[in-house]
Amino acid sequence: MSREYGRMPMDLDLLLRKARLSDGRRVVIGIADGRIALIEEEGAPVPPARESLDLANAVVLPGFTDGHLHLDKTLLGLPWRPHDAAPSVRARIEAEKAFRRGECSTLAERGAEKLLELALRHGTTSLRTHVDIDDVTRLDYLAQVLEIRERWRGRVDIQIVAFPQSGILSCPPVADLLEEALRMGADLVGGLDPLGHDGDLHAPLDVVFGLAERHGRGIDIHLHDGGEAGLSEIMEIAHRTKVTGLGGTVTISHAFALADADARAFDAVAGLLREAGVAILSSIPGGDRCPPLLRLREAGVSVFFGSDNVRDCWNPASVVGMADRTMLATYRFGLRTDADIAGLIDHVTRIPHAVTGLGPGTLAPGAPADLLAFDVETVPQIVVERRLPTLVMKGGVRQV
Amino acid sequence: MSREYGRMPMDLDLLLRKARLSDGRRVVIGIADGRIALIEEEGAPVPPARESLDLANAVVLPGFTDGHLHLDKTLLGLPWRPHDAAPSVRARIEAEKAFRRGECSTLAERGAEKLLELALRHGTTSLRTHVDIDDVTRLDYLAQVLEIRERWRGRVDIQIVAFPQSGILSCPPVADLLEEALRMGADLVGGLDPLGHDGDLHAPLDVVFGLAERHGRGIDIHLHDGGEAGLSEIMEIAHRTKVTGLGGTVTISHAFALADADARAFDAVAGLLREAGVAILSSIPGGDRCPPLLRLREAGVSVFFGSDNVRDCWNPASVVGMADRTMLATYRFGLRTDADIAGLIDHVTRIPHAVTGLGPGTLAPGAPADLLAFDVETVPQIVVERRLPTLVMKGGVRQV
Known part of the structure; x- marks a missing residue:
């Protein structure tokens, strides 16, 4: 039931700044209409958003x-x-x-x-x-x-x-x-x-x-x-x-x-x-x-x-x-x-x-903005330390 | 290396009130000179102490x-x-x-x-x-x-x-x-x-x-x-x-x-x-x-x-x-x-x-007052929920 996600329009509701992906890349994640609209390298030009949140280098994973x-x-x-x-x-x-x-x-x-x-x-x-x-x-x-x-x-x-x-x-x-x-x-x-x-x-x-x-x-x-x-x-x-x-x-x-x-x-x-x-x-x-x-x-x-x-x-x-x-x-x-x-x-x-078919499965433009942020250096730490996420977002709305 | 603990003098530094033992008994625990001085059923007469702490029915275990x-x-x-x-x-x-x-x-x-x-x-x-x-x-x-x-x-x-x-x-x-x-x-x-x-x-x-x-x-x-x-x-x-x-x-x-x-x-x-x-x-x-x-x-x-x-x-x-x-x-x-x-x-x-020879091993008069309090109904909950103690005491002194 997997879906391929496509690109999204650029009227952003939220920008997650200073996020890190699981491969270590530092990125900005834009969210619109409950979905991920863009993932850009930190420093790249991004459209304005109604709100922004600084993740302080947290590692972001899909829900x-x-x-x-x-x-x-x-x-x-x-x-x-x-x-x-x-x-x-x-x-x-x-x-x-x-x-x-x-x-x-x-x-x-x-x-x-x-x-x-x-x-x-x-x-x-x-x-x-x-x-x-x-x-x-x-x-x-x-x-x-x-x-x-x-x-x-x-x-x-x-x-x-x-x-x-x-x-x-x-x-x-x-x-x-x-x-x-x-x-x-x-x-x-x-x-x-x-x-x-x-x-x-x-x-x-x-x-x-x-x-x-x-x-x-x-x-x-x-x-x-x-x-x-x-x-x-x-x-x-x-x-x-x-x-x-x-x-x-x-x-x-x-x-x-x-x-x-x-x-x-x-x-x-x-x-x-x-x-x-x-x-x-x-x-x-x-x-x-x-x-x-x-x-x-x-x-x-x-x-x-x-x-x-x-x-x-x-x-x-x-x-x-x-x-x-x-x-x-x-x-x-x-x-x-x-x-x-x-x-x-x-x-x-x-x-x-x-x-x-549940969950976004991945972080990609077009995917539902169901995502988690973890205050760790690296993904294995989330596992071995059984970390709780510091941010839980569902459809672009913060839950935790 | 196990020791049998004996009774202690009755000049109390601290009374832990409303404690529960692992068998469910509701007790008061008196501490003097870093050791457990008494464990009495709730309501029994106990000597006065310089301080007292209400454990709100927490379950108490040895450290x-x-x-x-x-x-x-x-x-x-x-x-x-x-x-x-x-x-x-x-x-x-x-x-x-x-x-x-x-x-x-x-x-x-x-x-x-x-x-x-x-x-x-x-x-x-x-x-x-x-x-x-x-x-x-x-x-x-x-x-x-x-x-x-x-x-x-x-x-x-x-x-x-x-x-x-x-x-x-x-x-x-x-x-x-x-x-x-x-x-x-x-x-x-x-x-x-x-x-x-x-x-x-x-x-x-x-x-x-x-x-x-x-x-x-x-x-x-x-x-x-x-x-x-x-x-x-x-x-x-x-x-x-x-x-x-x-x-x-x-x-x-x-x-x-x-x-x-x-x-x-x-x-x-x-x-x-x-x-x-x-x-x-x-x-x-x-x-x-x-x-x-x-x-x-x-x-x-x-x-x-x-x-x-x-x-x-x-x-x-x-x-x-x-x-x-x-x-x-x-x-x-x-x-x-x-x-x-x-x-x-x-x-x-x-x-x-x-x-x-480490640890008090048990809660008993004469044993070092190394003890833990857990905000649970019952001991198995401490295990299956991997609970953190809400109180950690070492030698009668609160550490956590």
Whole structure:
């Protein structure tokens, strides 16, 4: 979904002076109508602007995209709740549903907007959220997240995946609810472990791909299944993506099975993912089930990062923000050179833009003026020090 | 080296009111002569004090101990320096020496005290630092760190390991320099991969254990060697610790080989470590070479945490502070229950106190009033949110 940006008219609303780009160039950035109108070397003649802001040599990056959140799950707004730590995915799903049956607070009260505030403060100007659709929540959470999206329009761009958290076959109303969700305004069709949860490789994918084709939508499927089962699911999703021509719009989230593949299986699966145009979303989990980021990258597979759970029934972890996520990637994969560390920024800007259409992806004339300024010497410092931006701008309007 | 604390006289300098302990009890903490004089339930009668401070229900913990820093390596005070990323331990040692030959700044200018400021702000009131002793630095860095320790007396307690970063056999002046270092004021004898670096399992350990016995000091040996070599080194160190009766004063830092051991080898090695009283220091590295914390704990081995490299020639990573380190442990080992998460605080308080004598280890009458207050509901929040303390007190004096 990537766009090429073009040149813009020259009636400037704002000039950002004394900015530095990630390659070290000192520039002036002009903004008009919420978009970047020009980026010129410092000292070059620029048209006048209504306002100007001196960035004092801050490094400017495009706004970050968080590729995987659950705005409807977070409990950041409620008093601390000890974690149940159910032992399996299925048990966690049931524990969450039990909690929800007894909880009448709104998603905003539970912390959905607190999470958005936190994300924005960390430089997230666009995100993809999954929203649970099952026999308990039905379309209620989706309706709430759609309202929240409206309230946040112009501050954070929100893309919504209709997510069958309780499965499709094993939770009969869900197939119909997913279709209704797309009509209500969900952007993508979600999915969940066809084999591990629904016990059938094909039938759940028939529903997911059928909906995507009928409604012209993208797909983002949660895959926790490991080993052979997980790998066969990944192969099947890639195969269906090729057959349906949905390449470039399909994401597999988590894909833990990639960590289990031996070298030959990995090469086969990675080759198929690249060829089919299926992207991988990873929260860079800390344990032994982290998809091998560097090998996926070498194989030409698009990988982008997301926060996943933030203090919810699944996990009390509370790391928000994509600089933090890139730091975890340096930590998890032992990355130490400036090039390796700075290169991780691609996974929260350029790559998610190409896959999801979210975010400006880059700083260029014509791109939305969603940008961040960091008071650092150099980009790797943003990562290793998990810096907060000193300026967050969305559509040319300062948010932080 | 753990101490049992006793009751104190009742002429109070300070009362901390409205404090909460980690178990949730609401208490008043009285401080006299730099030590905790009393901890009483809220509402109980307490003697008057010269000053009092309302902690507004903050959770109070003992000051954290960072078990492994390199105050002489950090370059936090210099402009960002792209990382060389030499491919082996030996190459990194040489790269660091090359840098040092061309650099005439003092350790303070390079950032040693900036690192101390950062550590203190994160709640580190005591730490163990290794100081390089080799043919380039000789005793110069030790002299500087001894001066820094004096300047920081009363703010952060600093324990110094005389560290043969270039080996002992392979760097001839070092054995004598280590002995001189102990006379100058270094507290412990360090060591480095006997097999991997000096090519001899026994001769370097003869020097290290010989110095420790002659001078009545503890030992802290860096072991990066993996596989069989690393395991044989661990066994040999444990064996020598038993023979010399140095149990309780010997630490192996990093001990990556523990991640390589199969179940039988692991059980044998862990049993020997426990029996000999040899502790393991880990920075909880993110890759595949992280010693298995939970299994070591189950086996009764003392494990404590340290930051290790902070933006230096070895690693640009800049995670400082022990709450951050416990967060990395939850991430690395997938810990999710409140008990598991809160239990990690032991690895930066109680356990390092027992092994090194640093820090109060606990909050109890008679213990040094090195304490931290956190504005949270509950201890796990400190970990998962990597909270900064809102109050840092050392010897009864507020530092932050």
